[in-house]
Amino acid sequence: MTLWDDRILELLREWDSGTPSELAETEFVSVSRQQVSRRLQKLAEHALVQPLGNGVYVITERGEKYLDGELSTFEDEPDEQLTRGGSPADTSTSSTENGV
Numbered sequence: 001m002t003l004w005d006d007r008i009l010e011l012l013r014e015w016d017s018g019t020p021s022e023l024a025e026t027e028f029v030s031v032s033r034q035q036v037s038r039r040l041q042k043l044a045e046h047a048l049v050q051p052l053g054n055g056v057y058v059i060t061e062r063g064e065k066y067l068d069g070e071l072s073t074f075e076d077e078p079d080e081q082l083t084r085g086g087s088p089a090d091t092s093t094s095s096t097e098n099g100v
Contacts, residue, residue, distance in 0.1 A: 001073050004031055004039055005048075009067055012049060012059040019055045046073070 007029050012018050020037040023029050029036060040057050043049040048063035065071040 002039065004029060004035070005043060006067070008036065008039055008043065009048060009059055009063050012057060013064065013067060017052065017056050017058045019057070021055075048073075 008023055011023055011026065011028060015022075020033045020040060023040075024031065024033040024036045031039075037055075040049055040051075043063070044051055044057070046062075047060055048066055049057045050060050051057050059067075062071065066073060
Protein backbone atom coordinates (compact mmCIF):
# COMPACT_ATOMS: atom_id res chain seq x y z
CA MET A 1 0.00 0.00 0.00
CA THR A 2 1.16 3.52 -0.73
CA LEU A 3 0.21 6.89 0.69
CA TRP A 4 -1.73 7.50 -2.54
CA ASP A 5 -3.71 4.29 -2.06
CA ASP A 6 -4.92 5.49 1.32
CA ARG A 7 -5.87 8.88 -0.09
CA ILE A 8 -7.66 7.33 -3.07
CA LEU A 9 -9.64 5.05 -0.76
CA GLU A 10 -10.50 7.94 1.57
CA LEU A 11 -11.80 10.03 -1.32
CA LEU A 12 -13.84 7.16 -2.76
CA ARG A 13 -15.39 6.62 0.66
CA GLU A 14 -16.24 10.33 0.91
CA TRP A 15 -17.51 10.68 -2.68
CA ASP A 16 -19.18 7.26 -3.10
CA SER A 17 -17.46 6.86 -6.51
CA GLY A 18 -14.78 8.45 -8.64
CA THR A 19 -12.67 8.26 -11.78
CA PRO A 20 -8.89 8.48 -12.14
CA SER A 21 -9.26 11.98 -13.64
CA GLU A 22 -11.44 13.25 -10.79
CA LEU A 23 -9.11 11.79 -8.17
CA ALA A 24 -5.95 13.15 -9.83
CA GLU A 25 -7.43 16.66 -10.00
CA THR A 26 -7.71 16.98 -6.22
CA GLU A 27 -5.06 18.57 -4.02
CA PHE A 28 -5.31 15.49 -1.82
CA VAL A 29 -3.86 13.21 -4.55
CA SER A 30 -0.93 14.85 -6.28
CA VAL A 31 -0.01 12.22 -8.86
CA SER A 32 -0.97 11.89 -12.51
CA ARG A 33 -4.18 10.40 -13.81
CA GLN A 34 -2.17 7.48 -15.21
CA GLN A 35 -0.64 6.76 -11.79
CA VAL A 36 -4.06 6.96 -10.13
CA SER A 37 -5.42 4.59 -12.76
CA ARG A 38 -2.62 2.08 -12.08
CA ARG A 39 -3.21 2.25 -8.33
CA LEU A 40 -6.97 1.77 -8.81
CA GLN A 41 -6.29 -1.33 -10.90
CA LYS A 42 -4.00 -2.69 -8.16
CA LEU A 43 -6.57 -1.89 -5.46
CA ALA A 44 -9.23 -3.66 -7.56
CA GLU A 45 -6.99 -6.75 -7.84
CA HIS A 46 -7.06 -6.92 -4.05
CA ALA A 47 -10.82 -6.24 -3.77
CA LEU A 48 -10.38 -2.86 -2.04
CA VAL A 49 -12.21 -1.04 -4.85
CA GLN A 50 -14.59 -2.24 -7.54
CA PRO A 51 -14.70 -0.94 -11.10
CA LEU A 52 -18.22 -0.11 -12.25
CA GLY A 53 -17.29 0.53 -15.88
CA ASN A 54 -16.43 3.65 -17.85
CA GLY A 55 -13.50 4.31 -15.51
CA VAL A 56 -15.69 4.69 -12.41
CA TYR A 57 -14.62 3.00 -9.16
CA VAL A 58 -16.24 2.54 -5.76
CA ILE A 59 -14.74 1.46 -2.47
CA THR A 60 -15.69 -2.04 -1.33
CA GLU A 61 -16.56 -3.29 2.14
CA ARG A 62 -13.02 -4.70 2.27
CA GLY A 63 -11.64 -1.23 1.42
CA GLU A 64 -13.76 0.28 4.20
CA LYS A 65 -12.39 -2.30 6.65
CA TYR A 66 -8.84 -1.43 5.59
CA LEU A 67 -9.43 2.29 6.24
CA ASP A 68 -11.04 1.48 9.61
CA GLY A 69 -7.93 -0.48 10.64
CA GLU A 70 -9.76 -3.82 10.66
CA LEU A 71 -7.76 -5.33 7.80
CA SER A 72 -4.05 -5.68 7.22
CA THR A 73 -2.58 -5.52 3.74
CA PHE A 74 0.93 -6.50 4.80
CA GLU A 75 1.89 -9.75 3.09
CA ASP A 76 3.49 -11.23 6.22
CA GLU A 77 0.76 -10.18 8.66
CA PRO A 78 -2.55 -12.04 9.00
CA ASP A 79 -5.85 -10.20 8.68
CA GLU A 80 -7.25 -9.87 12.19
CA GLN A 81 -10.58 -8.54 13.21
CA LEU A 82 -11.27 -8.15 16.89
CA THR A 83 -14.33 -9.73 18.42
CA ARG A 84 -16.37 -7.88 21.00
CA GLY A 85 -14.27 -9.48 23.75
CA GLY A 86 -11.12 -7.96 22.28
CA SER A 87 -9.60 -11.25 21.10
CA PRO A 88 -8.70 -11.89 17.47
CA ALA A 89 -11.49 -13.33 15.36
CA ASP A 90 -11.02 -16.21 12.93
CA THR A 91 -8.03 -15.45 10.71
CA SER A 92 -8.44 -18.32 8.28
CA THR A 93 -7.76 -16.02 5.30
CA SER A 94 -4.03 -15.57 4.87
CA SER A 95 -2.88 -12.06 4.09
CA THR A 96 -0.41 -13.53 1.63
CA GLU A 97 -3.47 -13.78 -0.57
CA ASN A 98 -4.40 -10.21 0.35
CA GLY A 99 -1.12 -8.22 0.22
CA VAL A 100 -1.16 -5.13 -1.96
